[in-house]
Amino acid sequence: MALPPAKPVKDHAEGGRDAAIWFSILDFLKQNPDEHVYFVTNNTKDFGDGSSYKYPMDEDVRGLEDRLTMLRDFAQVVSEFTTEVSGEEAEEAAAQVLASSAVRDGVAEAALGRLSTLTGYDGLGEDGAAERWFAWSGTPDVELLAVTDVTWARDRG
Numbered sequence: 001m002a003l004p005p006a007k008p009v010k011d012h013a014e015g016g017r018d019a020a021i022w023f024s025i026l027d028f029l030k031q032n033p034d035e036h037v038y039f040v041t042n043n044t045k046d047f048g049d050g051s052s053y054k055y056p057m058d059e060d061v062r063g064l065e066d067r068l069t070m071l072r073d074f075a076q077v078v079s080e081f082t083t084e085v086s087g088e089e090a091e092e093a094a095a096q097v098l099a100s101s102a103v104r105d106g107v108a109e110a111a112l113g114r115l116s117t118l119t120g121y122d123g124l125g126e127d128g129a130a131e132r133w134f135a136w137s138g139t140p141d142v143e144l145l146a147v148t149d150v151t152w153a154r155d156r157g
Contacts, residue, residue: 005046005057018046022057029064038080040071 005018025037041047048054050070053061061068071077085093097103123133 005054007046015046018043022047022060025068026060026064029067036067036069038069038071038077040073040077042072044072 005015005022007015025039028035029037039047039050047070048057050068052058069080071080120132120134123131125131
């Protein structure tokens with residue numbers, strides 16, 4: 001029938017994937033009455049802008065509007081789910097994240113993988129002289145010593 005979000009194009013209809021996405025969102029909202037859906041798409045032509053919908057999408061979403069938020073891009077996702085901090089507060093927040101066991105474990109795992117390459121890794125011997133390492137004697141322990149620069153760059157493309 002080529003109803004939105006599908007559309008007629010000459011002798012056939014397009015938008016089957018859009019319709020599948022739309023019906024998946026509606027089904028999730030109906031099956032999970034305590035959940036909120038954040039739908040990220042820049043396809044406002046087919047899905048609308050999140051404040052109004054084409055017929056019959058407007059009827060599909062009636063009563064669910066307060067649980068569906070449309071976001072156009074990653075910048076809107078970041079804006080919706082983060083709080084901007086600056087200065088010392090930002091350094092403290094970054095230090096907490098970087099010092100977390102999950103990050104430390106990830107760095108240690110990466111170090112283990114890096115060292116297992118055939119070329120090895122530059123390190124220091126017992127006397128402080130440079131030498132080539134090819135294996136760890138144990139699992140590395142990672143410790144954050146300092147946070148010296150915290151920046152956040154928004155993709156302007």
